[in-house]
Each structure stands twice: as structure tokens, then as C-alpha cells.
Amino acid sequence: MRTDKQAWTLFNHADVEILSVALISARRTGDQRRLSHSAWLARRKEDGRYLALLGEDQVVRRLPGRHGSVHLPAAADWLHPSTVSGIDSSRRLRRLLALIPALAATHQASKLQRHDEPRTLHHAGRDRFGRHLWLDQEVTRFWHGMRNAARLDGVALQAVSGYRSWNYQTDIIRRKLQRGLPLEAILKVNALPGFSEHHSGRAIDIAEPTTPPAETAFEATDAFAWLQRFGSDFGFRLSYPRDNALGITYEPWHWYWLGR
Ligand SMILES: [Zn+2]
Known part of the structure; x- marks a missing residue:
């Protein structure tokens, strides 16, 4: 379980929200394994679908077949609230x-x-x-x-x-x-x-x-x-x-x- 302060923050992008995997209980078996190797999850706001994972190594792993039309923020922008100001x-x-x-x-x-x-x-x-x-x-x-x-x-x-x-x-x-x-x-x-x-x-x-x-x-x-x-x-x-x-x-x- 992550205990640092940031883990209790939800980073709110236009169509995607980023949150700590410590707050997520996976619904599918495959997801549980993926989540355990990651720090942050990108979730589509429209319906809560999981889109991608970010490891402590800052490497983004997209989850297959779920991307749809949503644009993920660049990896470096995931955890920086200031990037949200770019949304029209x-x-x-x-x-x-x-x-x-x-x-x-x-x-x-x-x-x-x-x-x-x-x-x-x-x-x-x-x-x-x-x-x-x-x-x-x-x-x-x-x-x-x-x-x-x-x-x-x-x-x-x-x-x-x-x-x-x-x-x-x-x-x-x-x-x-x-x-x-x-x-x-x-x-x-x-x-x-x-x-x-x-x-x-x-x-x-x-x-x-x-x-x-x-x-x-x-x-x-x-x-x-x-x-x-x-x-x-x-x-x-x-x-x-x-x-x-x-x-x-x-x-x-x-x-x-x-x-x-
Ligand atoms: Zn109300």
C-alpha cells in the first residue's frame, strides 16, 4: 500500500483520471496481476474503463483493446496537475x-x-x-x-x-x-x-x-x-x-x- 501523500490525489485530465493503484480492486484476474506491478492507473472518465498503467519506472503500459477515442496525457504529464489547465x-x-x-x-x-x-x-x-x-x-x-x-x-x-x-x-x-x-x-x-x-x-x-x-x-x-x-x-x-x-x-x- 502506498502511503505517500500523493497517493491520495486524483489527477484530473479532460477525459482521463489518474489514481493510485492502491485505491483500486481489480475486477478481472489479469488486471490484478498488472496492477500489482504498477503505481498509477489511467481510467476513462466516461465509463470507468481502465486504459493504461504507469509503473514507478514512469513507463506507460497501455491495456490492450480499450483505448477508444480517448487521448491519454503524455507519461510525463500524468502526475502534474498543471497540465490540466491546457483543456479547453x-x-x-x-x-x-x-x-x-x-x-x-x-x-x-x-x-x-x-x-x-x-x-x-x-x-x-x-x-x-x-x-x-x-x-x-x-x-x-x-x-x-x-x-x-x-x-x-x-x-x-x-x-x-x-x-x-x-x-x-x-x-x-x-x-x-x-x-x-x-x-x-x-x-x-x-x-x-x-x-x-x-x-x-x-x-x-x-x-x-x-x-x-x-x-x-x-x-x-x-x-x-x-x-x-x-x-x-x-x-x-x-x-x-x-x-x-x-x-x-x-x-x-x-x-x-x-x-x-
Ligand atoms: Zn447532490
């Missing part, structure tokens, strides 16, 4: 939005603020489902502080969702469209790619152990009462109150870090 975000966003019917897309985009993806993200532990939770580094500190303070008051806070990429958001909406849901209905609960606060690594969907996650029932819990009283002390505010002007469904679980 507007062009990339237009390309993703083009995958979704345009009319309603324009409509929502005009109301919501755009959120760019950060260059790096910090590993903030595991979420309620045991998945990796990625957040902005400073937000991680405040999230952990808030969770510990709540625990001292006898309140258990759990993260359900933190950072999500533009690609992932596109995929969520496309899958719902494929299932036959109308876009209007989808956009009441999912922001368009580029416009979800989750892209920033500063938003967390919060739950507690006795109620199902991401449901209005959360508002009746001690956890929600605690967040309403103390959340702002840690820099968090509720983004989508009841009847909000953005037309987003009431989400008592969704908290955004504004800083203090």
Missing part, C-alpha cells in the same frame, strides 16, 4: 451537451452556474456504500471536522456522493433518456453536465444510517436538524431548499461548501 473547457462542455437534446439544455444552463472540474481531488475516505469519496482537499478537512463534531453530539453523518465528473453526469442523463424518461423530468433532479455542484468537489450528498439516502425523509432526521443548526459553522449550506428558484427538486441531503 468550453469546447469540451459543448461536446458533452451535444449528446443531450439542445433546447431544454440551453434553458437550464441559463439558470445554473457552471462548475469546472478541479485539477486534483483528494481521497476523503469511503462513502456509505464503501465507494471512494473524492473531494476538494480543503473541503475534505471541513467535511471530516463536521462529521467528527456531529459524532460528539451523537449524530452520525455519512457521505453518499461527492465529486462527479462532467462525463459521468452526461452518462447519468443519457441512461435516463434511454430508459424513456423525459428530459424535463430528469433535469428536475439532475443538473446538466457542467452545471452540477458535484463537479467542483465541494458538494456532498449527506445521509444518516437509518433512512434511505437521497430521499426527502432525510429532513425529519436528527442529522438534518444538526446540519441546519451547525452546517454553516463548517462552511456548508443547503443548495436546493423547498421551492427554490432554480426549479431543482427539494434536496435536504445536498450540501455545498462555501467556506467560512
